[in-house]
Amino acid sequence: MSSDAVGATSRNSSAHVEAAPLGRGLSTLLRITRMNLRHPRQVAFALGATVVAAILQSLIPQLLGQAVDQTQIAIAGGVTGTAAAQALWTPALLLLAVSALRGLLTMAQNYFAEAVGHQVAYELRLACYDKIQRLSFSFHDRVHSGDLITLGMLDLDGVRMYFSTALVRVLQLTMLIGIGAYMMISTDPVLGLVALSFVPFVAWRSSVTQLKLRATWLDLQERLSVLGRVMEENLAGVRVVRAFSAQDYEMAKFDRASKNALDLAHEQVDVYVPNTSAMTLSFFFAMGLVLWIGCAKLIAGQLSVGTLATFLAFMTMLQMPVRQIGLMVNAFARAYTCGSRLFGLLDQDVTIRDAPEARPLEITGGALRFDNVSFAYPGAGNRAILKNISFEARRGETIAIVGAPGSGKSTMVHLIPRFYDVTGGTITLDGQDIRGVTLATLRKAIAIVQQDAFLFTTTIENNIAYGDPWAKEQRIERASESAQLHNYILGLPAGYDTLVGERGASLSGGQRQRLTIARTMMLRPSVVVFDDSTAAIDAATEQRIREAIRRFAKDRVTIIIAQRLSSLKHADCILFVENGEIVERGTHQELLAKRGRYKALNDLQLRPGDDIAIACRGAP
Amino acid sequence: MAKGHASEPEIEPNDDGRRPPRAVVGSHRIEEEMFGRALDKNVMRRIWDFVRPYRAMVIISVAALLIFIGTQLLIPLIIRYAIDHAMTPAGVDRSALLAAVGAFALAILGNFGASYTQETMVGKMAVNVLFDIRRAMFGHLQKVSLSFMDKTEVGRLMSRLQGDVNSIQEFLETSVYSVGDVALLFGIVFVMLYLDLRLGLLTLSVLPALLIIRIVWLPRAREAFMAAHETNSVVNGALAEAIHGVRTVQSMDRQQVNFILYDDKAQADLRAHLIAARYAQVMVPIVDGLTGLAMAVVIVAGGSMVMNGRIDVGVLVAYLFYIQRFFDPIRSLTLQYSVMQRAMASGRRLTDVLDVKIEVQDKPDAKVISPEMDGSVEFRDVTFGYNPNHPVLRKISFRVNPGETVALVGPTGSGKSSAMALVHRFYDVQRGQVLIGGRDVRDLTQESLGRQVAMVLQEPFLFTGTVFENIRYHKTDATRDKVIEAAKAVGANDFIMSLANGYEAQLGERGSNLSLGQRQLISFARALVADAKILVLDEATANIDSYTEMLIQNALRKLLEGRTGLVIAHRLATIRGADRIIVLENGQVIETGNHDKLMAMDGLYSKLYNASFDDIAEVKLDISPH
Structure with a gap:
């Protein structure tokens, strides 16, 4: 671009592609959802697999409990030998089948969810590329090229992950927690409530942590890019740096930017670690209570050892997905901001384009x-x-x-x-x-x-x-x-x-x-x-x-x-x-x-x- | 939406209906190996040098990690103890239950403390090492020779400073965790065998199956992941190119062709990602199936043992817990292998940078050159070449007296710029001496030398920041008045004041919101603030429009007042009035004298001078009596 045009246009680095106002958040998410739904078969496979996989997964703790009880029934009934052993084969084979099937369905769930995301990403990529190529010079004068590149990389990723990490996960968690809560509470209301007591705490802490981490992460990226710029300018301008013997000054500039980023990186650890540790603690705390109450009931003969094993297994099974609630909340937040920015670009009017009745140019004299x-x-x-x-x-x-x-x-x-x-x-x-x-x-x-x-x-x-x-x-x-x-x-x-x-x-x-x-x-x-x-x-x-x-x-x-x-x-x-x-x-x-x-x-x-x-x- | 938006473009008809033979978007070169040997002793030693200051943190975190693993192993055992005591036929053993609950509480508190300590320590240690390595490298780059910097692309160095250091960080984190994985694996195996040897052996028999599958799977999967990574950077590169080159694309009307080419790349990326997803997901049913198999084995074999009274039911429950954690260590350990290989490849590249020799160094007894020195510059029999066998300067001698302005002239490659670089000791001479203020530059500290030799280069380089910061640059003690005074002196004040925030105006990327001439005026002001005895102008006025050049000529007058000047200029008219002109050819001085004398000699100078004036000479006759 000529120096003229540069001088004339104010290249304001703060001119970003603006994100949509907060009120339109829901419509942004709906719009991404609609884009996902354009692949109905894959969406249906992914969601169907999610539901069945969650049901199968919920069966595992019960099968384990039944098998454990089976041994107790046999002991109580005085049945030993092959007959008793045969009674164990049924739950064992069922467990094997259910586990393998669940694995297959989880594979299908993950694969199709990712496939939907990648399809959408592919379409968005083309749409962005096309739009960027057609938007007029005045748009490109106004918007920093780095921002557009970020849009095409990071923001696109945020939208891509929406289906697999936000939508599918909501379904999966609802199913797992729902079935788990139903089974445990209907078996033993007190013990069930105790067993589930860690869920709200972990859900809350992980959501707060993830949102905070996201904010810190964005901030850290910002500081790292400042650091990157300091280094890059130093290297590109090495002759100036040497000409002025400004190495000490440059080192100090580097140290400042570096410390800025390092402090935040430490802060990130300080946000993340106490929270994950506290979440684990709350889970184990609930488990300890279940063990305590459960054993007391066991002693009182109000509970079978198999049921206790089912409860404990259920809790272990729920722990990981519940921790991921934070990631899920984060995925929604990310899809919302990334989506707004991306759609902000795609909805830009191409101001310079063919008029409706435009005709091909005919050169006659060339004046x-x-x-x-x-x-x-x-x-x-x-x-x-x-x-x-x-x-x-x-x-x-x-x-x-x-x-x-x-x-x-x-x-x-x-x-x-x-x-x-x-x-x-x-x-x-x-x-x-x-x-x-x-x-x-x-x-x-x-x-x-x-x-x-x-x-x-x-x-x-x-x-x-x-x-x-x-x-x-x-x-x-x-x-x-x-x-x-x-x-x-x-x-x-x-x-x-x-x-x-x-x-x-x-x-x-x-x-x-x-x-x-x-x-x-x-x-x-x-x-x-x-x-x-x-x-x-x-x-x-x-x-x-x-x-x-x-x-x-x-x-x-x-x-x-x-x-x-x-x-x-x-x-x-x-x-x-x-x-x-x-x-x-x-x-x-x-x-x-x-x-x-x-x-x-x-x-x-x-x-x-x-x-x-x-x-x-x-x-x- | 996307498909509809991107109206199906059609390439104009051509010879054979194929895609244009000479069109590509976003070509991509794979230039660096991603994986090295898994263990490179030399690299490990260098990484360890950076970890050493934090070894206390490493020791504490490994200790905490072991405690953490220990509590994890302990919890199923406590559950077993509690269940078995609750189940004793004798019935009620409440004290045992209380003991179990107490032990459980202790275990989970230990678990909490250990995980807190270890994760904090590891996280901070790894990040500290990353920043230390980066600082060491950056600091080293401030000292290595300019010839290294000249032949190394900035982008390449940046990927050392940003990408490669990250894989070291990742390596350090996972290293500690893999200690934990090994401990956990052995711990589980040990506890299972301890609880019951036979049941343990039976259950563990599924482990090798997973290990073998992982070993077969890993290289293929890694290839698929790499391919996806690769196609992804290709599409992103193509997008970046479209953004940077959009003006050219539009003016050449290449949108449709480019779109089709980009679509090819985007499709390849989609395919690569779907393949990678398949590889990633295929492990899920395998691990789940094997877990199911292990559980079935425990139930059938373990259940029978319970019924036979060989083991208590609590052992069975504990086993079921261990099985759930069974495969995790194997999964992460196999992944760790790739991380390690990547870190070694990065580590070797980092070592390469850190090992670049520093050629120009202060002597131990280097002296500080005082601002009171006379400002003379002398070359005594200087021979110098970037490649010792091909000297660009040969036995050059000349002297520039204090306050004198001398121009160096010669065809491209005659050695002008190299001579200038020697004044500042960017390089060391091979033979002879360069003297500043009568002292050999090699006897002086580089820092003090730099303070007395200011340079203005052909390409003005501005840093991100305000106009004020750019003019002041490293003279952080310069007052605002001094900066404004300098800007006024070089004639930059007027345009600076016309900017939205005057001296506080933020410069765009490299000052892109200023014209070339304006940027050069700022770098003149910067040189004035630096207040050096000797001023070197290396093609400082080339490529500048006539309007700005007028301003710059005035700036030069201010700059050279009371200083020694060394000037190189492409347009000979600009140096016509220098006190003395030294003409170089092939690294040797062939003519010396002022303009008139050299013109009279009718040698190389007059030939060069006439050539550059060829054009306007004819007009000169009819308007300028001069």
């Missing part, structure tokens, strides 16, 4: 016309960036735009492919308002060479052919020859198959600009814009590229934005822009004759050494 165009960035109030811009360019003509940083030069050309929509006036191509034609055909007709264009993590060849992935090899090579890049590429070990490092980091600024120029030369636009795109290229190479550009521009409208006046003095018309208005226009000679701002700038560039500091001292 571009700005008619009284004005523009203000959305949300920037009335601060107009461009005011009453009018000009016209025909095929084969070159228009140059000159002006100070922030004067609106880049914004002006960003309006042509509708990266932003004009707020007043019209832009036409061959007489067709650009808002009345389809975006795809419009953007095909316009190519912009950006000052700092994005290179993709793939081969050089793929990067050059980015706008025309079907191109023949010869065309790619010809384009890179025009951009004075071909020989350099051939010198690389892997030639055109060389991978461009992350965000093109391994190429120099000039090489990246040349690659961007080559990429544009692959296209067949009617209007081509060079937005300060040769600034980092040395003068000699630029001279050779300019020759190629001249050939390329022959039957197109060309717009050049440049700092070095030498690169635009051959233009058919030069527009001098100041504060969003065209203040001077004409050819190089005409503007020099005017003795206005353009001439002043020209003089400044001609004598760069004259009023320079170094010249003031020493030089004769």
Whole structure:
């Protein structure tokens, strides 16, 4: 993105994709639920398996109790030997069958629950990707890219886990606790209530703990990202750090950020540990009571030893799921916040899109016309960036735009492919308002060479052919020859198959600009814009590229934005822009004759050494 | 919703209807091995160095862990005792019941205390070690040579500082827990055999089955998990790329092609996750089935023994309790193996960073250079190369007098920037000497040297924080007035005041909300606040628009007042007025003199000068009488 646009848009790092207000929480959860229900078969399998698995699981303690009682009945009845042993086979085989079956159903429950989540995640991924690709520049100016990436990773995960960790678990817990409570209380109300006494305490503590941990976790991530930033900036700016011998200062900065994060990491342990320990204690406490009362009843003959074993086994069985109530509550909370953020993105209006009756652009003469165009960035109030811009360019003509940083030069050309929509006036191509034609055909007709264009993590060849992935090899090579890049590429070990490092980091600024120029030369636009795109290229190479550009521009409208006046003095018309208005226009000679701002700038560039500091001292 | 939203895109017709041959989204390179040898002695020793300060914590937590395991083993035994005494045919033995309840209470209190102590200790110890390792590494990176930093990507170092340290933390935590797992396993086996040898042996016979299944299962499952992990980072990478490159994507109209390509990756990710889920879940029925089998064995065999009077019914109940905990240790121990391998791979990468040699170091008797020194710079027969066999500077000698401004000129690769780096002792010379204020830089402390040599580099680098913090930088004692004064001196005050919060304005990522020129003005102000005797400008005005350059030229005047200046500039016009110009070629000084003298010599300088002015020279004639 050009420096112009950066200067003009306030890149507020605090501009997030806002989460929906709290009142809409339920509707968010319902919306996720509906997305899950779009896979009815898998949902039905998961829920069905959950119910049956819970019932089977509840049978196990009873079978154990029966088996234990069986031995006592045999002893009491005086039955020994094979007959008695045979009586044990029934509960034993039943236990084996029930356990194995329960295992199978739990597998089905978990698998289908996860499958539903992953399906939903897949759909959301596509929807996000599609939305992000289509949202207009003004959205991307406003929203930090890091926030969008988080959205696509963490928030998506939060929504994905909703079905398996929130919905299915509610069903599972309700079943287990319900059946358990019914069985135990109907067998022995007092002992049943005692046995279940740990449930509310653990449910409460685990929910509170998990919610607290979640808050701490978010906070910790925040502090860790500050720490990460301190380290990253230190390493990326290592030359500055060394140049100022600021290592001690940097170490202190690191220690501060590090301690901040460490304290919270300790706090996390301090929240987690006492609570889990207390939960275990309350469980064992209830178990101790059951044992005490149970044994007393055993002595009094009011209870069979098998029933006591059933109670104890039931409690053991309930312990784990009850502890997970906290996780479940957390899963709801997480799905709610993540979902709101995600839907906040998906529900964004795509402001720049095809009009309902949009038609394909028809290029006849290839004339571009700005008619009284004005523009203000959305949300920037009335601060107009461009005011009453009018000009016209025909095929084969070159228009140059000159002006100070922030004067609106880049914004002006960003309006042509509708990266932003004009707020007043019209832009036409061959007489067709650009808002009345389809975006795809419009953007095909316009190519912009950006000052700092994005290179993709793939081969050089793929990067050059980015706008025309079907191109023949010869065309790619010809384009890179025009951009004075071909020989350099051939010198690389892997030639055109060389991978461009992350965000093109391994190429120099000039090489990246040349690659961007080559990429544009692959296209067949009617209007081509060079937005300060040769600034980092040395003068000699630029001279050779300019020759190629001249050939390329022959039957197109060309717009050049440049700092070095030498690169635009051959233009058919030069527009001098100041504060969003065209203040001077004409050819190089005409503007020099005017003795206005353009001439002043020209003089400044001609004598760069004259009023320079170094010249003031020493030089004769 | 998703499917409907993402309108089915169609790729435009092409030669053979296939997907575009040259289009990919979010390519992904697997560059680091995930798993190392399970036990690497050298790595273990290095990790232990970091654990050593906390060894008391380790000992206490292992002790607490053993107590914790002990109470867990004890509880079923107490239950057995209580039931057996309640069941004695003699009937009532209330004192035994009370004793059991008392023992139970003690056991659970012990359990509580032990689990509290051990988890707190382990959690904090592991996190402390993580932060210590990270600090050691970060501190080390502050000292290693710039050539190491130049050839190592920041991202790579960051993944050491953020990712690899985490696997060490995980390793430490699970190490302690695996001690517990082993203890629990042996404890259960021992108690079961102790309660009844025959029943114990019978029940334990299902254990090897699980062990074998786990060993067969683990490598396959791990492969599936890794694949899912891999596809996940591929889709996330592709998404990040779409976000960062969205402007290019839209202007090249690649949305539809990219969407289809992304869909491929997202589908692959979905498939990989479903496969991984299958692998994860297949263990559930196996463990449950084996548990059921063990219970059935206990009931049939144990039940018969109860009926025969060989064992008490309490033993049977206790057995049923142990079986429920039976398989846990095996499950976590097999997982521990992967954690360990991962930690060793990470550990080796960490050791690699920690072992990078520090080349430039203060001598033990290094002196502090005082701000009162004269500010002269002298190169005496300096030979230097990043690779000793290919020197970039060869026997260079020159002297810059106090207060003088000297420009270094030469084609790319002539050694200008390397010479500048030697002034600051970023590297050590191979032969010869660099003297600052008449003293060899190797005899001075780097810290004091840095205070007297300020540098402004081609790429202005700003830190996250306010404008004020960036200008003040490490001079934390600089007052606000001093900072504002510096900003005014370099002509930055005006634009700073136009920012929403003036000097308190938060800079975006690397100052992205400022233009390049504005960022450079801030770094000039920073150099002014640093108040050094010697100022090095390394291409500080390249790539800057004419408007800002005008401001910067004025800033330079302020900066160089009363200082020694060393300047490199690409655009020769900017250094035309230097006191002296030294022309370098292939690491050697070939011309020296002021502008006029060098132009008259008609050598390399005049050739370079004319080349860079080629363009505007013609215009110069008709307007500038000068």
